[in-house]
Amino acid sequence: MLSTAAVSWKEPNVECSIDIGLCPNIKYKHKTAQRRLTLFEDFVAFGGVCVSWRLVMAALKKDFNMLPRVPWLMLAEKDDGSNLRDFYCPMKCKNIYRSMLPKASGKRFFSSQGWLLTIAADHEVNLLHPLSRVQILLPNLTTFSNLEEMATHCTDKLYHNFIQKAVLSSSPSTTSDYAIMVIHGAISKLAFYRRGDNAWTTIETWLSAYSDVIYHEGRFYAIDCWGRIVVCDVNGSCPTRGQIMPVMPNEFTHSLEKLYLVESLGKLLIVLRQGVTTRDDYTHGTTRLRVFELNWEEVQSLGNRALFLGFNSSFSVEASNEIKANCIYFTDDCFEAYYSASFADEGAPNYHPEGGGKDMGIFNLSDGSIEPHFRGRSFDPLSPPMWVTPSF
Numbered sequence: 001m002l003s004t005a006a007v008s009w010k011e012p013n014v015e016c017s018i019d020i021g022l023c024p025n026i027k028y029k030h031k032t033a034q035r036r037l038t039l040f041e042d043f044v045a046f047g048g049v050c051v052s053w054r055l056v057m058a059a060l061k062k063d064f065n066m067l068p069r070v071p072w073l074m075l076a077e078k079d080d081g082s083n084l085r086d087f088y089c090p091m092k093c094k095n096i097y098r099s100m101l102p103k104a105s106g107k108r109f110f111s112s113q114g115w116l117l118t119i120a121a122d123h124e125v126n127l128l129h130p131l132s133r134v135q136i137l138l139p140n141l142t143t144f145s146n147l148e149e150m151a152t153h154c155t156d157k158l159y160h161n162f163i164q165k166a167v168l169s170s171s172p173s174t175t176s177d178y179a180i181m182v183i184h185g186a187i188s189k190l191a192f193y194r195r196g197d198n199a200w201t202t203i204e205t206w207l208s209a210y211s212d213v214i215y216h217e218g219r220f221y222a223i224d225c226w227g228r229i230v231v232c233d234v235n236g237s238c239p240t241r242g243q244i245m246p247v248m249p250n251e252f253t254h255s256l257e258k259l260y261l262v263e264s265l266g267k268l269l270i271v272l273r274q275g276v277t278t279r280d281d282y283t284h285g286t287t288r289l290r291v292f293e294l295n296w297e298e299v300q301s302l303g304n305r306a307l308f309l310g311f312n313s314s315f316s317v318e319a320s321n322e323i324k325a326n327c328i329y330f331t332d333d334c335f336e337a338y339y340s341a342s343f344a345d346e347g348a349p350n351y352h353p354e355g356g357g358k359d360m361g362i363f364n365l366s367d368g369s370i371e372p373h374f375r376g377r378s379f380d381p382l383s384p385p386m387w388v389t390p391s392f
Contacts, residue, residue, distance in 0.1 A: 072088065072390050073089075074090040074111065084101075101294070105130060110313075113168040115130075117180065119162070120159060123140045127168075135383070138193060145199070163182050167215055181222070181232070190213065190321075192232070205230045209224060212260045216268055218233070222262050225250065229261075246262065259273070268293075273288075274289070276359065286363070305319060307327075307329065309331070310385075310386045315389065324362060327365065332360055358379070360385065
């Protein structure tokens with residue numbers, strides 16, 4: 001069951017009629033009450049009060065799935081041995097939503113389309129919905145075609161970093177016709193899974209290590225560490241081949257550190273993140289983000305939009321009272337900067353013993369300032385905090 005902390009029920013947002021009389025275990029003077037639930041978060045919190053209210057939420061969730069919502073920050077796993085997972089909502093009230101997620105415990109995961117792709121120590125791979133806890137079994141890590149690369153990993157730690165990004169074409173909650181593209185392996189290749197496949201299929205493009213991937217207008221787009229973009233149609237006649245698009249101009253190559261692809265108002269954008277590589281003093285931290293169109297013309301303003309980057313599939317949302325316009329919300333997905341330190345051999349430098357979670361914030365594209373979006377402490381070397389789009 002989902003529960004909430006720091007949620008006030010004295011003045012709930014109200015918008016639609018909910019028949020509280022459907023809940024026989026709740027004692028009210030009146031069998032019905034009017035509640036104007038104007039935010040998706042309010043509706044989820046409503047269902048977290050008790051079992052009876054959760055039943056009402058389940059019965060009405062289709063009507064509420066289109067409510068306005070803001071991304072949640074899924075915080076790192078607690079070290080108290082519990083299966084509870086906290087979700088931070090960056091609204092004015094700064095709510096923490098808490099859910100029992102035993103199927104995510106001790107696993108590496110990524111988020112896309114409101115789902116988590118989880119990788120377990122036994123190499124099992126699943127899709128997991130964090131609110132409904134529905135789980136879909138996928139082919140495990142041993143079904144990847146480039147098995148020779150797996151030999152370069154310590155087999156008991158293979159699940160830590162074999163997959164580096166995962167993106168869904170669409171949500172399994174709304175369609176059975178979905179595909180998943182992942183960045184994987186020692187040299188960060190592309191591979192995909194289509195519903196019903198028995199194995200992951202590698203795409204051979206002969207480019208450098210891929211940095212990000214996104215699904216846009218029926219095809220997957222991926223960008224490598226040199227700014228080269230490849231387009232893949234996994235449902236086309238040549239699903240294992242990619243079409244290479246124009247490359248980054250030489251003037252930008254000296255400043256490459258981390259690249260992302262994100263859609264905003266129907267247009268694909270490239271985001272360049274700087275400051276994330278490990279420095280001489282074993283520290284890392286974002287110093288600047290720049291946004292470009294696919295022709296590498298720099299974008300000076302995002303307008304009334306905000307971008308969300310990290311171990312999630314990159315996305316944009318319309319700004320609101322809770323989400324700042326012309327800003328980029330980022331989390332600590334610079335795996336190379338803290339992973340080797342957290343799991344270092346004895347005697348090796350221990351840069352960040354707590355793992356990822358340090359390099360998070362809100363970058364303002366107007367003035368270059370950075371401010372925190374979460375002021376607590378949440379670190380983990382396996383699955384640090386990441387953005388999740390709440391959905392049913």
